[in-house]
Amino acid sequence: MDKRYEHKIKESEVLKKWEDAGAFKADSTSGKKPYTIILPPPNASGKMHVGNALMIAIEDLLIRWKRMRGYEALWVPGTDHAGFESQTTYERELKKEGKSRFDYDRDTFYKMMMGFVLNNKSLIEEQIKNMGASVDWSRYTFTLEEKSINTVVSTFEKMVKDGLIYRSDYVVNYSFKYGTTFSDAEIVMKERTDPLYYIKYGPLTVATVRPETKLGDTALAVNPEDSRYKDYIGKEIVFEDVTGKNSLPVIGDSYVDPSFGTGVLKVTPAHDKNDYEIGLRHKLEVKQVIGIDGKMTPIAGKYAGMKVMAARTKIVEELQEMGAMEKIDTSYVHPVPVDYRTEDYIEQLVMPNWxxxxxxxxxxxxxxxxxxAVKIYPKWQEITYTRWMENMRDWAISRQIVWGIRVPAWYSIDENPDLFVTFIKEGKAISGKVAELLPEHKIGEISSGLQSLFAPNNAKYVIQKDSPGERFLPETDTFDTWFSSGQWPLITLGYPDSNDFKHFYPTDVLETGWEIITRWVSRMIMFGIYLTGKPPFKEVYLHGRVMALDGKKMSKSLGNVINPEEYQNEFGTDALRMGLISGTANGKDFAFPKDKVLAYRNFSNKIWNMVRFLFMLTEQENLTAEDLKSFKHGDLVKGSTDLEMYEDFKELVNSVDKSLGKYRFSDAGDAIYHYMWDNLASTYIEDVKSREDSEAKRMGLKNLSFLLINCLKVLHPFMPFVTETIWGEFLEKGLVNEPLLAKAPWPGV
Structure with a gap:
């Protein structure tokens, strides 16, 4: 046995052993009770981060534990194309070359994206393997492979038939920067300080941070219980505006908060979801004054074509000049919607969406x-889930990006002359209505170079995967990534007809980060029940986020990001895994100090030295493999340290089983750590070593051999590399029969 454990050498040797043996391939016909986990697919927008490493460590712990306990354990791996995230990452790379997606037609840009993502996908697959993940690679799935696309399209077609899909003008979350919509789940509110403008509307005054949207106002609203304004309800207010004389009706609506500002709300249905709902209740006109290009529309009159902030500045100046600005509060703090990934500002616009x-x-x-039917751990996260579901609005599932699964809709150019397209021809972008472009350009040219298509809300369309004919143009919107990943358990298991789906669905547990309970967990539950009648998993465990030492979220810009590969190279994968697992405090965020990983590297070395010591002493005592294997715990003397250590080990196994069953991973890891370090290394080995009576010493060594072999089994799901390596040493000496520890039974099973 080598003098020291060299993780850089041994880990690659162990990986090859597992791969050569096909150790983790599940058999749906084995007759064993199934235990299934679907790996939340890491985004192929870049390499994995330390949060992914935590996820893999926890899930591998669960799957190895269940496999050793006799279950037919299946862990399905995969990667996500990560539509918006991958495209924005790639566009940043293009920008360095002075290029953008607008320099290419859709097909060309899609192929470029595929090359970028496939390269990242390969890197991620290697990272998953190097983490020791005991996944079944024969069942690997990518969200843009054919079976994934077919499932997603089939689901959409079924939802269309069931009347669950509609295309409509609605207020959506829109990014001017990225030119696409976002779902409510992708939006977070961030506090910002802005001027709060108090603007006169005749006898009434309105407080707003958006004076430029007043050009799209269609009413003033007050709370019907507000005695200050009751007499105004139902009346028309006439006032001087920046565009001349104007008038607006005053309506009563309980949404209005009398304590905010003056208690009078300007209603702009085109640029605020709450205003839009008020507009629906009162049948108000929708006047969109901000376009998808971030500029004022023709409805804005003399401000048309101006950027939003420029229009705001100009309107404020004019209101002040005409005496219509009552006052300005320059330190008003309020929440604004931003994209949760980039924190870029999100505008609310009315536009057609699916x-x-x-x-x-x-x-x-x-x-x-x-x-x-679905249990969530920790239980307090049920509140988050319930609140989100209760308040969920209809889900906008289309995105104005290239990278993703295209919405399978087709528009006839004969029935829809107002289709507005942009296409690339001879390196130049050409835009216009199809009816106006066709005399000069062929339909084939438009189709092959198509970059984007905008169809009015009343456009006629056909839903099917393939083109209905040459005089049809495809929808260029793609599905929201969460629409496809929401079907991940179904896609990976071959829904609806495969043996895997029949045997392994529903899965046993979904393990993921708490921050995507709304964006992902909720969608999977909805899709699973809708398509199969059953939720896709029985339990959900939500781990906390790995934070920087100061408790802040990791960020590249702050320079506090932990690269898991650096820790693996320096301390070994087992030390990284155990360090992460020991920090999981009931699904809460936790800091991750480097010292913790160092401590578990030392633990690996301690285990290695314990086994070397055992082998050295058994050789000195001339104990053969047969002698050691003949050990029976019934031979242990009552009241002896030997029996005490054996009984403590039985308690350890029960404790670890109970903790893992309750997802208390840190408790389980601490228990095996302290038993091996405190009980065996610091106490029992010293006791056995100092024994002068030969028989007592031999009995202690037999017991120690038994305990170390079985401790390796308990520790294996936590630290698979060092334990598998040491198991090989026991195998070589004839002390164990199972060729791989990964396939060995759990103690007592």
């Missing part, structure tokens, strides 16, 4: 958790 009616879906998802 939507899912969520009412029936969210009811089923709520019932699944309320009735216990």
């Amino acid at each position: 939507f899912i009616k969520v009412e029936s879906l969210k009811k089923a998802g709520l019932d699944a958790v309320k009735k216990g």
Whole structure:
């Protein structure tokens, strides 16, 4: 046995052993009780981060534990194309070359994106392997492979037939920077300080941070219980505006908060979701004064073509000049919507989008958790889930990006002369209505160079995967990434007809980060019940985020990001895994100090030295493999340290089983750590070593051999590399029979 454990050498040797043996390939016909985990697919926008490493460490711990306990354990790996995230990452690379996506037609840009993502995908696969993940690579899935696309398209077609899909003008979250919409789940509110403008509307005054949207106002609203304004309800207010004389009706609506500002709300249905809802209730006109290009529209009159902030500045100046600005509060702090990934500002615009009616879906998802069909750990996260589901609006599922699964809709150019397209011809972008472009350009040219298509809300379309004919143009919107990844358990298991789906669905546990319970967990539950009648998993465990030492979220810009590969190279993968697992405090965020990983590297060395010591002493005592294997715990003397250590080990196994069953990973890891370090290394080995009576010493060594072999089994799900390597040493000496520890039974099973 080597003098020291060299993780850089041994880890690659162990990986090859597992791969050569096909150790983790699950058999749906084995007759064993299944235990299934679907790996949340890492985004192929770049290499894995330390949060992914935590996820893999926890899931591998669970799957190895269940495999050793006799289950047919299946862990399905995969990667996500990560539509928006991958495209924005790639566009940043293009920008360095002085290029953008607008220099290419869709097909060309898609192929370029595929090359970029496939390269990242290969790197991620290597990282997953190097983490020791005991996944079944024969079942690997990518969200843009053919079976994934077919499942997603089939689901969409079914939802269309079931009346759950509609295309409509609605207020959506829109990014001027990225030219696409975002779902509510992708939006977070961030506090910002802005001027709060108090603007006169005749006898009434309105407080707003958006004076430029007043050009799209269609009413003033007050709370019907507000005695200050009751007499104004139902009347028309006439006032001087920046565009001349104007008038607006005053309506009563309980949404208005009398305590905010003056208690009078300007209603702009085109640029605020709450205003839009008020507009629906009162049948108000929708006047969109900000376009998708971030500029004022023709409806804005003399401000048309100006950027939003420029228009705001100009309007404020004019209001002040005409005496219509009552006052300005320059230190008003309020929440604004931003993209959760980039924190870029999000505008609310009315535009056509594809939507899912969520009412029936969210009811089923709520019932699944309320009735216990899906259990969420930690339990307090059920509140987050329930609140989100109860308040969920219809889901805008289309994105104005190239990278993703295209919405399978086709527009006839004969029935839709107002289709507005942009296409690339001979390196130049050409835009216009199809009816006006066709005399000069062939339909084939438009189709092959198509970059984007904008169809009015009343456009006629056909839903199918392939083109209905040459005089049809495809929808250029792609599905929201969460629409495809929401079907991940179904896609990976070959829904609806495969043996895997019949045997392994529903899965046993979904393990993921708490921050995507709304964006991902909720969608998977809804899709699973809708398509199969069953939730896709029985339990959900939500781990906390790995934070920087100061408790802040890791960020490249702050320079506090932990690269898991650096820790693996320096301390070994086992030390990284155990360090991460020991920090999981009931799903809460936790700091991750380097010292913790160092401590578990030392633990690996301690285990290695314990086994070397055992082999040295057994050789000195002339104990053969047969002698050591003949050990029976019934031979242990009552009241002896030997029996005490054996009984403590039985308690350890029970404790670890209970902790893992409750997802208390840190408790389980601490228990095996302290038993091996404190009980065996610091106490028992010293006791056995100092024994002068030969028989007592030989009995102690037999017991120690038994305990170390079985401790390796308990520790293996946590630290698979060092334990598998040491198991090989026991195998070589004839002390164990199972060729691989990964396939050995759990103690007592």
